[in-house]
Amino acid sequence: MxxxxxxxxxxxxxxxxxxxxxxxxxxxxxxxxxxxxxxxxxxxxxxxxxxxxxxxxxxxxxxxxxxxxxxxxxxxxxxxxxxxxxxxxxxxxxxxxxxxxxxxxxxxxxxxxxxxxxxxxxQWASYLGADASNRGVRATVSSWVRIDSRSLPPQAKCAANYANSALAKMEALAAGYDEAILLNSHGVVAEGPGENIFRVKDGILSTPPASSGILRGITRDTVIQFARDLRIRFYRNDSTKEELYTSDEVFFSGTAAGIAKVREIDGRKIGYDGFPITDRLAKLYDQVVHGRSKKYSKWLTPVRP
Ligand SMILES: Cc1ncc(COP(=O)(O)O)c(C=O)c1O
The missing domain is CATH 3.30.470.10 (Aminotransferase class 4, branched-chain amino acid transferase, N-terminal domain)
Structure with a gap:
């Protein structure tokens, strides 16, 4: 640093x-x-x-x-x-x-x-590496279960939550993957250790609901608003690990990671036909955060000298 x-x-x-x-x-x-x-x-x-x-x-x-x-x-x-x-x-x-x-x-x-x-x-470069937005990362479904609001409220961004994240991250790295995907105590997809997760199947974008035990990401909310504006069909719904494996596109979203494609999960290739919806969302995200879109300029607080 x-x-x-x-x-x-x-x-x-x-x-x-x-x-x-x-x-x-x-x-x-x-x-x-x-x-x-x-x-x-x-x-x-x-x-x-x-x-x-x-x-x-x-x-x-x-x-x-x-x-x-x-x-x-x-x-x-x-x-x-x-x-x-x-x-x-x-x-x-x-x-x-x-x-x-x-x-x-x-x-x-x-x-x-x-x-x-x-x-x-x-100064902090993209958390999952420069390749995350281009080639994408390799992820694995963790054996660690995401914390839930009966034990540690995931919607509070508390340091204690990150012990759970760190266990999943270390396990993924030790197994040769870039990132972990955590399921919740009901066995459905929750999020990454420090990112939310989205999937695309048959042109429909979806992400786990807040009740699935996730941090309500600001980038997640940004992506949801983009989907509305770009008229991409979108749902908040639970998905199983096998639904992730058979998705057309999967990506992580987060302030540190940006919008990061997932190109493989547990040895199953994702994105056989590319990542067209992820690419559209990532392009708009890049434009918006860099102030190249008037429509979303309300989201930028200037730091004038
Ligand atoms: C556990 C977890 N989920 C999701 C996110 C993504 O949130 P945001 O988009 O607000 O950075 C983060 C990052 O803060 C996180 O730590």
């Missing part, structure tokens, strides 16, 4: 190397940290953060689920994100707000801990 200049910590811009916390920070031990991940892109009118308000709305909802009183409004955090991107050298960057139970108390009751809020930015 290439160091940037500043990190926003508890309402102050501190030097990158000074943004440190104590080893007895409560959230580090008990997983009590909620976070967000968004991207700032270059556009013809300067740099802009994509769907900043929606990401911060999800951040506030994650905090609410975990009874964290952040002490900042979404508006104040939005201003801090924009100001931080302005101060740091890498303008095309990933933006990571995080809130966690801070140092001071140990033990399982998080309500005794102060909440710290920080925002960092860094």
């Amino acid at each position: 290439k160091a940037q200049s500043k990190i926003w910590m508890d309402d102050k811009f501190v030097d990158w190397n000074d943004a440190k916390i104590h080893v007895l920070t409560h959230g580090l031990h008990y997983g009590m940290a909620i976070f967000e991940g968004m991207r700032c892109f270059s556009t013809p009118d300067g740099h802009a953060i994509f769907r900043l308000n929606e990401h911060l709305e999800r951040f506030m909802n994650s905090a609410k689920i975990y009874r964290m009183n952040l002490g900042y409004s979404a508006k104040e955090l939005a201003r801090a994100c924009v100001e931080l991107v302005r101060k740091n050298p890498a303008k095309e960057c990933y933006v990571r707000p995080i809130a966690f139970t801070a140092y001071g108390e140990m033990g399982l009751n998080p309500l005794k801990s102060k909440i710290s809020v920080a925002i960092a930015t860094w």
Whole structure:
């Protein structure tokens, strides 16, 4: 990771190397940290953060689920994100707000801990590699079951959820795949470790519903709105692993991964006739995030110098 200049910590811009916390920070031990991940892109009118308000709305909802009183409004955090991107050298960057139970108390009751809020930015290439949008990635259905809202609410973007993601990711990598696909406790498709998943069969696009135990992705929502606007038939519905194997197209969606084709699942080739619908959606996504579509310009928050 290439160091940037500043990190926003508890309402102050501190030097990158000074943004440190104590080893007895409560959230580090008990997983009590909620976070967000968004991207700032270059556009013809300067740099802009994509769907900043929606990401911060999800951040506030994650905090609410975990009874964290952040002490900042979404508006104040939005201003801090924009100001931080302005101060740091890498303008095309990933933006990571995080809130966690801070140092001071140990033990399982998080309500005794102060909440710290920080925002960092860094340069981050596509999470699944440059090839993901061109050739596509190879995925495997994980033996690990996705967490569900009876145990860890997947709609809260909590650090604890990512232990489940990491188990699936490591298993996939160890088996020689690029990415995992997790089924939920009912045995139907949920999502990737850090991405939502879509499939296309006979010209119909579909994705698992929010009730299947997924994070409601902002990119997922973007793709759904594109499908409507492009008049692509679309459903939210459950699918089994064998329905994935026999799909015409499959792709992951996420802020870190972008729109990433899946060219193989457990040795079954996907995309025999190419990825025409995925390509259309990915092309529009690229245009929109880079400010080349007036229609969706409301989704871009400018970062003016
Ligand atoms: C588990 C999980 N699912 C889906 C996504 C995709 O969400 P988004 O499109 O908002 O980045 C992410 C990324 O944040 C994630 O961590």
